[in-house]
Amino acid sequence: MTDALSLLHGLPLLVWVGYLTYLILWRCFLSPLAKLPGPKIAALTYWYECYYDIARPAQYAFKIKALHRKYGPVVRIGPNDVSISDPDFVDAVYAPGPGHKRDKNSKHSRSLGINSSIGGSITHELHRNRREALNPFFSPQRIHRLDPDLMSKAAQVEDLFANARESEQVLNLSDIYFAFCNDVVHKYCFGSDPNLLSNLHLASARRNNVASVLGSVKIMFHFSWIRKLLQWLPGSTGAHGMMIFRRRIRAQIDAVLARDSSSDETPSIFTHLRDSTELPAAEKSAQRLEDEAVLMTMAGTYSPMLSLVIAHYHLLTRPDIMTKLRTELGAHGCIPTAAELECLPYLSAITQEAHRLTFGLTGRNARVCPDEPIVYKDKKKPEQTYVFSPGTSLSVSTLVIHTDESLFPNPWVFDPGRWLPATNVPAATDTSVIKEQKEGQDAASVLISRRRRSMLSFMRGPRVCIGRHLANAEIAVLLAVMARWDLELFETDEEDVKYKHDYHVMCPKLGSKGVRIKVKGRWGV
Numbered sequence: 001m002t003d004a005l006s007l008l009h010g011l012p013l014l015v016w017v018g019y020l021t022y023l024i025l026w027r028c029f030l031s032p033l034a035k036l037p038g039p040k041i042a043a044l045t046y047w048y049e050c051y052y053d054i055a056r057p058a059q060y061a062f063k064i065k066a067l068h069r070k071y072g073p074v075v076r077i078g079p080n081d082v083s084i085s086d087p088d089f090v091d092a093v094y095a096p097g098p099g100h101k102r103d104k105n106s107k108h109s110r111s112l113g114i115n116s117s118i119g120g121s122i123t124h125e126l127h128r129n130r131r132e133a134l135n136p137f138f139s140p141q142r143i144h145r146l147d148p149d150l151m152s153k154a155a156q157v158e159d160l161f162a163n164a165r166e167s168e169q170v171l172n173l174s175d176i177y178f179a180f181c182n183d184v185v186h187k188y189c190f191g192s193d194p195n196l197l198s199n200l201h202l203a204s205a206r207r208n209n210v211a212s213v214l215g216s217v218k219i220m221f222h223f224s225w226i227r228k229l230l231q232w233l234p235g236s237t238g239a240h241g242m243m244i245f246r247r248r249i250r251a252q253i254d255a256v257l258a259r260d261s262s263s264d265e266t267p268s269i270f271t272h273l274r275d276s277t278e279l280p281a282a283e284k285s286a287q288r289l290e291d292e293a294v295l296m297t298m299a300g301t302y303s304p305m306l307s308l309v310i311a312h313y314h315l316l317t318r319p320d321i322m323t324k325l326r327t328e329l330g331a332h333g334c335i336p337t338a339a340e341l342e343c344l345p346y347l348s349a350i351t352q353e354a355h356r357l358t359f360g361l362t363g364r365n366a367r368v369c370p371d372e373p374i375v376y377k378d379k380k381k382p383e384q385t386y387v388f389s390p391g392t393s394l395s396v397s398t399l400v401i402h403t404d405e406s407l408f409p410n411p412w413v414f415d416p417g418r419w420l421p422a423t424n425v426p427a428a429t430d431t432s433v434i435k436e437q438k439e440g441q442d443a444a445s446v447l448i449s450r451r452r453r454s455m456l457s458f459m460r461g462p463r464v465c466i467g468r469h470l471a472n473a474e475i476a477v478l479l480a481v482m483a484r485w486d487l488e489l490f491e492t493d494e495e496d497v498k499y500k501h502d503y504h505v506m507c508p509k510l511g512s513k514g515v516r517i518k519v520k521g522r523w524g525v
């Protein structure tokens with residue numbers, strides 16, 4: 001009897017040991033993925049991933065790049081994670097075309113804790129239904145209706161520059177652009193302008209709060225179970241920052257749900273979701289709408305702010321680029337509409353280059369095909385074919401592609417010329433260009449369209465960033481504003497804008513205060 005009892009007590013331990021042995025054997029030696037090149041022993045230890053992600057987030061993406069250099073285009077980077085570095089394989093992973101499904105990797109997607117948002121939707125079908133409800137708000141035509149809002153916010157930015165010139169005050173562009181994007185997206189979501197641009201101290205606090213949320217993403221990625229615990233520890237963790245952020249958003253959602261359509265002053269994205277007759281009730285619960293709004297406001301504020309400060313930093317350090325932009329804008333006395341600005345080739349090239357060096361999402365943004373194998377053929381070794389079975393987590397690293405020297409020579413240099421035909425005549429010996437060239441198409445266009453196809457800033461396929469047209473409209477208008485002012489950098493250098501850490505989005509040197517400037521005057525006046 002005693003023997004039987006002690007056996008029973010030892011059972012949980014036995015089950016654990018058995019399970020761990022199974023994991024180690026399967027993941028390291030028996031699973032089809034174990035045969036891939038890459039850090040095999042490292043893949044054995046889940047802790048290796050944690051170490052790189054949490055202790056050395058700066059190095060993680062660079063580590064993947066180094067692994068590709070060593071092993072080639074296919075590398076196993078985690079127990080169930082395969083990284084591919086071939087730009088021509090981007091669409092097979094992210095945009096396979098109609099009839100093919102791509103789920104998200106549930107572990108990767110839960111690190112922000114907004115599981116019921118569109119971005120947190122794991123399965124292809126659930127994501128499609130949520131996306132359909134939001135799509136009408138994000139077409140280029142619909143975004144251009146926001147021109148009056150963009151113009152009035154741009155005028156506010158100009159007032160800030162004018163006042164700072166008078167008072168010789170130092171301005172923080174990161175705070176200003178954060179506030180600008182926040183006001184625009186908040187009004188679109190909820191119908192009212194929070195006017196963060198009128199309170200730059202608050203904008204700075206909110207920007208730092210979002211940065212602290214992002215700073216904790218890697219810890220949450222590996223230890224999502226401690227979120228609940230950490231959020232009650234004030235100050236020290238991003239989890240607490242997220243709780244504060246969520247409360248603010250929840251108050252907006254509760255206010256929307258408390259009203260009905262007859263009392264809405266301005267229709268907005270969330271009044272539309274509330275009144276939708278197509279969405280089932282569960283999709284309109286306060287909790288789900290809160291998740292959706294947290295994603296929308298966070299993504300709609302922080303990411304375009306990053307592209308804007310990167311563009312502006314380089315315009316201020318590279319007078320040749322600023323001169324070309326001013327020449328292109330020269331004919332326009334007042335700020336043209338976003339639609340007009342987006343047709344300007346040099347301005348669009350600056351935008352594209354800023355997106356390239358902002359890198360979109362820097363972490364592993366994997367896709368899982370649930371129902372069919374994905375086949376990859378190595379171009380350099382035609383005899384080598386990889387077949388990834390359904391359920392394999394595949395990702396293409398933005399850092400690896402955006403700094404691929406064969407696509408973007410001198411990749412860390414900010415060079416809008418990469419996106420313009422006149423400055424991109426490929427060598428006559430470049431047979432890959434010749435092969436791709438269609439009748440009547442010049443070689444430069446082939447090269448540029450290959451670069452465009454490889455860009456991952458907004459991702460590709462059915463989960464491509466829904467806010468990309470809004471982001472580009474905001475950037476176009478603010479680039480036109482930048483060109484009208486003579487500014488100089490204040491205690492800011494490249495370390496304040498360069499990719500140093502991977503916190504889901506790129507993060508410059510820790511402790512950076514942002515891009516700061518002094519206003520010398522109106523340009524040309």
Ligand code: HEM
Pocket residue numbers: 118119120131185295296299300301303304305307355358359360361365456457458459462463464465466467468470471
């Ligand atoms: C330069 C600015 C921006 C960048 C670089 C960017 C980048 C991205 C990327 C890479 C994704 C794909 C995420 C994934 O695969 O999980 C994404 C999705 C998303 N973005 Fe953006 N974004 C930007 C601006 C915006 C703006 C202005 C909004 C707001 C209106 C926004 C809202 C969203 C939403 C809601 C999703 C989820 C879409 C889905 O899952 O279908 N983004 N963004």
